[in-house]
Amino acid sequence: MELLGFHREPENTRFTDAAVAYVLVALWHEGRLLMVRVRGRDCWELPGGGIEPGETSRQAAVRELWEESGQPVSEEGLRFVGFARTALPAGDGPRRRVLYGALYTAEVSRAEPFVPNEEIAAVHWRDGDEPLEGGRVQTVDEYLAALCRL
Known part of the structure; x- marks a missing residue:
């Protein structure tokens, strides 16, 4: 995924060049950021997904956060x-699919236990920028998480 820009527009904004098609959630607990490891992608990312x-x-943000973590x-x-x-x-060739994602943030006072599921292999409450296994x-x-650090 390539970040083309970030827009601080009202939540109900609709764009003419692309749809708001997904959500991301930067969730914090005791100053640490929740990251999820998606099966098959072998990378750590913010919880989120399609609307x-x-x-x-x-x-969608509430649902995706619950489903993934x-x-x-x-x-x-x-x-x-x-x-x-x-x-x-967008598959083979130079074409790219442009989408908007709504970014939300929240803080929880208690981190619930995680049970691996079909989509998410692991979660990690990340402190700073330490590397993750x-x-x-x-x-x-x-970058997006840094924009909403509580």
Whole structure:
């Protein structure tokens, strides 16, 4: 994924050049950032994923965080930060798919235990920029997390 820009627009903004198609959540606990390791990608990233039909980006953020990490956060507990404009490779060739992702942040007072699932192999509460075993850390996600450090 390539970060093309970051926009601090209102949460209900719709863009003419691409859809708001996914969400990311920077979740903090005692100053540490939650990272998830996605199976098959061997990298660490922020929890998040696609917005389902009929779902708001805020609802998707709550759902994706729960599905990927088992961490419960209410819609009201999320703070909207802005939109990441990103490009993804579109198969073979030079074409890229441009999408917007809604970025949210929150803090939890208690970290719930994690149970590996079909999508996520592990989670880690990261302190600073230490390297993580099992894959590289997505640099785009590191940058976005820094924008919403509590």
